[in-house]
Amino acid sequence: MTLPFLILALLTLAGGVAAMTLRRLVHCALALAISFAGLAGLYLNLGAEFAGLAQLLVYVGAIAILIVFVILLTRGGDADPDSSFSPASAGSVVIALAVFAVLAWAVNTSSLAHVATLQPAPPSDKTGTLQIGQALMQHYVLPLEVIGLMLTAAMIGAVILALRDKRIAAEPKDSELRAS
Amino acid sequence: MTWIVNYLWLIPVLPMLAAGVCALLKQPQRRLSATLAIGSMSVSFVLALIAFAEALSHPAIQVANIHWMQFGDQWVSLGWLLDPLAAVMLVMVTFVGLLIFIYSTGYMAHDPNFTRFFCFLSLFAGAMLGVVIANSLLLLFMCWEVVGLTSYLLIGFWYHRPAAAAAAKKAFITTRIGDLGLLIGMVWLYAQSGTLLFYDNGSGCLEQHAISALAAHITIFGMVVSTAIGLLIFCGAVGKSGQLPLHVWLPDAMEGPTPVSALIHAATMVAAGVYLVARVYPLMNAHALEVVAWVGATTALFAACIAVAQNDIKRILAYSTVSQLGYMMLGLGVGGVAVGMFHLITHAFFKALLFLGAGSVIHGCTEEQDIRNMGGLRRFMPVTFAAYAAGTLALCGFPLFAGFWSKDAILHSAHGWGISRGPFYFGAIGALLTAFYMTRQVYYVFFGPRRVPEAQAEPVASPRHPAEESVIADPHESPRVMTTPLVILAVFAAFLGFVGTPAWPWFQSFLAGQPARFDIGGFSEPGLMALMGVSSLIVFAGIGLGWWLYGCKPIVNATDPDALERLAPGPFHALANRLYVDEIYEATVIRLTRFASAFSAWLDRWIFGGLVNLVAWIVTGFGWLDLGLDKYVVNGGFDMGCREVSLFGRFFTRIQNGRVQNYLRVIAVALVILAIFLLWGHRG
Amino acid sequence: MNPLAGCLLVSALLFAIGLAGAITRRSAILVLAGIELMLSAANLNFIAFWRFGPHPEALTGLIFVIFSIAVAAAEAAVGLALILAIYRHAKTSDVSEIGEMRG
Numbered sequence: 001m002t003l004p005f006l007i008l009a010l011l012t013l014a015g016g017v018a019a020m021t022l023r024r025l026v027h028c029a030l031a032l033a034i035s036f037a038g039l040a041g042l043y044l045n046l047g048a049e050f051a052g053l054a055q056l057l058v059y060v061g062a063i064a065i066l067i068v069f070v071i072l073l074t075r076g077g078d079a080d081p082d083s084s085f086s087p088a089s090a091g092s093v094v095i096a097l098a099v100f101a102v103l104a105w106a107v108n109t110s111s112l113a114h115v116a117t118l119q120p121a122p123p124s125d126k127t128g129t130l131q132i133g134q135a136l137m138q139h140y141v142l143p144l145e146v147i148g149l150m151l152t153a154a155m156i157g158a159v160i161l162a163l164r165d166k167r168i169a170a171e172p173k174d175s176e177l178r179a180s
Numbered sequence: 181m182t183w184i185v186n187y188l189w190l191i192p193v194l195p196m197l198a199a200g201v202c203a204l205l206k207q208p209q210r211r212l213s214a215t216l217a218i219g220s221m222s223v224s225f226v227l228a229l230i231a232f233a234e235a236l237s238h239p240a241i242q243v244a245n246i247h248w249m250q251f252g253d254q255w256v257s258l259g260w261l262l263d264p265l266a267a268v269m270l271v272m273v274t275f276v277g278l279l280i281f282i283y284s285t286g287y288m289a290h291d292p293n294f295t296r297f298f299c300f301l302s303l304f305a306g307a308m309l310g311v312v313i314a315n316s317l318l319l320l321f322m323c324w325e326v327v328g329l330t331s332y333l334l335i336g337f338w339y340h341r342p343a344a345a346a347a348a349k350k351a352f353i354t355t356r357i358g359d360l361g362l363l364i365g366m367v368w369l370y371a372q373s374g375t376l377l378f379y380d381n382g383s384g385c386l387e388q389h390a391i392s393a394l395a396a397h398i399t400i401f402g403m404v405v406s407t408a409i410g411l412l413i414f415c416g417a418v419g420k421s422g423q424l425p426l427h428v429w430l431p432d433a434m435e436g437p438t439p440v441s442a443l444i445h446a447a448t449m450v451a452a453g454v455y456l457v458a459r460v461y462p463l464m465n466a467h468a469l470e471v472v473a474w475v476g477a478t479t480a481l482f483a484a485c486i487a488v489a490q491n492d493i494k495r496i497l498a499y500s501t502v503s504q505l506g507y508m509m510l511g512l513g514v515g516g517v518a519v520g521m522f523h524l525i526t527h528a529f530f531k532a533l534l535f536l537g538a539g540s541v542i543h544g545c546t547e548e549q550d551i552r553n554m555g556g557l558r559r560f561m562p563v564t565f566a567a568y569a570a571g572t573l574a575l576c577g578f579p580l581f582a583g584f585w586s587k588d589a590i591l592h593s594a595h596g597w598g599i600s601r602g603p604f605y606f607g608a609i610g611a612l613l614t615a616f617y618m619t620r621q622v623y624y625v626f627f628g629p630r631r632v633p634e635a636q637a638e639p640v641a642s643p644r645h646p647a648e649e650s651v652i653a654d655p656h657e658s659p660r661v662m663t664t665p666l667v668i669l670a671v672f673a674a675f676l677g678f679v680g681t682p683a684w685p686w687f688q689s690f691l692a693g694q695p696a697r698f699d700i701g702g703f704s705e706p707g708l709m710a711l712m713g714v715s716s717l718i719v720f721a722g723i724g725l726g727w728w729l730y731g732c733k734p735i736v737n738a739t740d741p742d743a744l745e746r747l748a749p750g751p752f753h754a755l756a757n758r759l760y761v762d763e764i765y766e767a768t769v770i771r772l773t774r775f776a777s778a779f780s781a782w783l784d785r786w787i788f789g790g791l792v793n794l795v796a797w798i799v800t801g802f803g804w805l806d807l808g809l810d811k812y813v814v815n816g817g818f819d820m821g822c823r824e825v826s827l828f829g830r831f832f833t834r835i836q837n838g839r840v841q842n843y844l845r846v847i848a849v850a851l852v853i854l855a856i857f858l859l860w861g862h863r864g
Numbered sequence: 865m866n867p868l869a870g871c872l873l874v875s876a877l878l879f880a881i882g883l884a885g886a887i888t889r890r891s892a893i894l895v896l897a898g899i900e901l902m903l904s905a906a907n908l909n910f911i912a913f914w915r916f917g918p919h920p921e922a923l924t925g926l927i928f929v930i931f932s933i934a935v936a937a938a939e940a941a942v943g944l945a946l947i948l949a950i951y952r953h954a955k956t957s958d959v960s961e962i963g964e965m966r967g
Binding site: 005009012013016017019020021025028029032035036039042043046047048050051054055058059062066067069070071073074085086087089092093095096097099100103107112113114116121122126127132135136140143147150151154155157158160161162164 | 866870872876878881885887888891894897900904911916917918920921930931934935936938940944945948949951952957
């Protein structure tokens with residue numbers, strides 16, 4: 001439980017809490033980005049450089065930005081701040097706390113949590129990017145291809161879903177006329 | 181057994197067949213129906229003559245019985261018999277019936293219901309002949325009822341006249357009351373003797389064995405059983421022959437056509453009661469015969485009194501018939517079968533003659549029936565007058581006419597009756613009154629100036645003459661088809677009595693089954709000549725009284741009060757109102773019956789109907805209960821169950837409310853619970 | 865409390881925070897954000913177990929996390945596109961008002 005770990009953990013958690021409780025959506029998105037950055041730091045702390053940087057690239061660089069864009073497009077900033085929380089928010093918090101309690105209890109009661117000596121850090125030449133690339137291309141080539149396909153499909157799907165086509169834009173008006 | 185005895189049943193069946201054919205004709209056919217009726221009656225008459233000859237040569241009773249219905253191992257048998265009594269009745273009924281049939285073709289010539297008339301007449305003739313030859317009380321009763329039915333049909337022949345319809349009903353109901361006694365007597369006789377056949381080789385109910393068995397038992401009022409049965413059977417005769425309490429239908433029965441009155445209510449149907457008593461004579465002992473005699477005597481006097489003050493030509497004759505029937509019953513009671521039957525035979529002829537003559541008068545005067553509106557018809561209708569005079573003299577008992585011998589025989593027997601002289605005096609006074617009222621009638625109708633009814637402005641249409649014919653014309657003599665039977669009957673009325681004179685009692689001997697000898701010494705019976713003289717005096721006195729009151733001074737106006745009325749208005753009015761017997765019956769019996777029927781109706785409606793309604797309500801109540809159970813318990817329960825299931829389902833539906841966050845919450849809670857289970861189990 | 869337990873606890877707490885946000889906030893975008901947080905917490909779990917578990921040179925945990933990040937990216941893209949589409953249809957991105965697919 002070293003200090004860097006604690007600071008990074010605190011950062012992550014604070015960012016997360018902020019992301020979930022702030023009123024204005026843009027603030028939430030930015031806090032989320034901080035949280036993701038903290039996570040990336042944690043990965044780096046734990047020796048997973050590639051994962052950490054990938055996290056930084058993808059989560060902070062893509063997802064958080066994407067969220068900001070969508071907030072922009074959906075006028076989320078104009079939403080009524082008083083009604084940010086749903087009616088049953090108290091109970092929901094309790095449920096979340098209960099989940100945490102259970103998970104903490106599980107961690108505590110497991111034997112792993114109380115093992116004195118842990119695995120030493122693996123040498124970095126065994127866990128470098130080269131090894132990751134080799135593993136991906138040799139051992140995990142199938143999931144890699146599937147992930148490629150999936151990303152393609154997701155990209156196409158997202159584009160189609162979000163497309164404000166003139167034809168499609170015209171159709172809802174026609175169907176609205178027809179429905180009325 | 182000779183063939184006539186075996187085929188005796190043809191005599192009643194032939195007229196019934198004629199009636200059946202007439203009834204089934206699609207359209208009324210006058211010639212055919214009249215021919216059938218007269219033809220069948222003629223054949224029956226010939227057969228009756230053959231039977232009469234047979235009975236002459238073979239006076240013992242001959243029977244022919246047939247088994248009819250079987251009850252277990254008992255048979256109900258029917259049969260017919262032939263004896264002198266039956267033979268005499270057969271000849272009389274067929275002969276008089278034939279003459280009246282011929283008369284009717286003329287009398288009913290203008291009537292539109294000619295065919296129906298002859299159908300009913302034939303049916304009546306067949307039934308009456310059935311009564312005569314019946315050897316079983318059951319068969320006699322069946323034919324008796326048909327006779328009553330046809331009497332109803334014929335009295336009410338012009339049924340659209342309310343008076344005729346009412347008279348027919350009255351006749352039927354009154355005779356029915358008498359028939360009730362006959363039925364009870366019949367059932368009792370069957371119960372006591374086990375058979376209803378009169379003569380059956382020693383086992384019949386009128387034969388020695390049965391009679392002695394009946395005479396041995398004593399029943400209520402200390403009467404012997406045979407007396408009781410005999411009196412019950414006499415009840416039927418009281419109804420049918422119009423004796424005193426049940427005589428009220430006979431005068432009203434004059435609403436029927438005159439041939440009907442002649443045939444049914446003079447000669448045959450009313451005589452059926454007398455014949456019945458004669459037939460069951462072995463059942464009657466001295467006590468029963470005493471009752472019969474008193475009833476007959478009282479009736480004779482009662483009806484003769486009323487006849488004095490009547491103004492309708494047929495009603496006078498009707499009351500005269502009632503009176504003469506009383507004489508017949510008196511004769512049966514005091515003197516025996518021969519005495520009563522002799523008067524029956526002679527009465528049939530001269531009363532039929534009188535009725536047919538009255539019909540001729542009515543026809544000639546175009547439906548006028550009130551004697552005050554007639555007069556002087558002697559000049560216009562001489563043949564009718566001559567025949568009517570002969571009949572009158574016979575009825576009065578004028579010496580040497582038929583009625584004289586027969587009535588005299590009755591008075592002689594009554595005089596010699598050991599029990600009481602009362603019936604004799606009743607009969608004597610009745611004879612005086614008979615002569616008186618007949619003379620009155622003859623003077624009113626045939627003598628004096630012609631009286632025209634005052635309210636004859638509009639010609640009144642009668643059932644038989646259309647309106648345009650009933651103008652005030654002079655009375656005319658009837659056609660030959662109507663006057664010829666009158667003449668024939670007049671001859672018989674004059675000379676028939678000679679078969680029963682004391683000097684040559686052929687009739688009485690014939691009925692007793694012994695040969696008759698002519699013996700002038702029969703007149704020298706003690707007291708006989710004196711009695712004949714007394715009765716002749718009575719007749720002359722009656723005729724003289726009538727001449728003095730009605731013949732001396734001619735009756736000029738129709739509205740003149742009756743001479744007797746001027747003398748004694750009180751009694752005259754009472755007699756003119758028929759001594760209020762109908763009114764008494766109306767006030768007592770009819771009111772009682774109406775009350776009883778109202779009470780029964782109330783009982784039926786409220787008590788029995790109430791019970792039925794109660795049961796119905798209970799059942800309905802059960803139905804309602806079942807409905808309620810079905811609706812609320814069965815249906816309701818089931819519906820509630822279904823509703824609960826539905827609510828249950830709807831409750832669970834709320835879990836899926838489309839709110840994603842809720843789903844997420846549920847999943848989180850489930851995760852917590854599951855984890856707790858796993859960890860707890862693992863820990864333990 | 866060894867470092868593994870510490871990492872696991874942090875991961876659990878982050879997961880709970882993500883869950884709390886997902887089931888509490890009304891905006892659909894923030895629900896998605898919460899889900900991303902939960903996914904990230906799971907990733908942290910994997911990395912922790914890779915680091916402190918046996919055979920780290922097999923790179924299993926790491927590869928998994930790489931793939932998980934890829935999937936998370938794709939999922940975020942599609943999810944946000946969906947939110948856009950729903951926003952265009954219902955004029956709102958409030959999840960408590962979009963309750964049409966209910967039973």
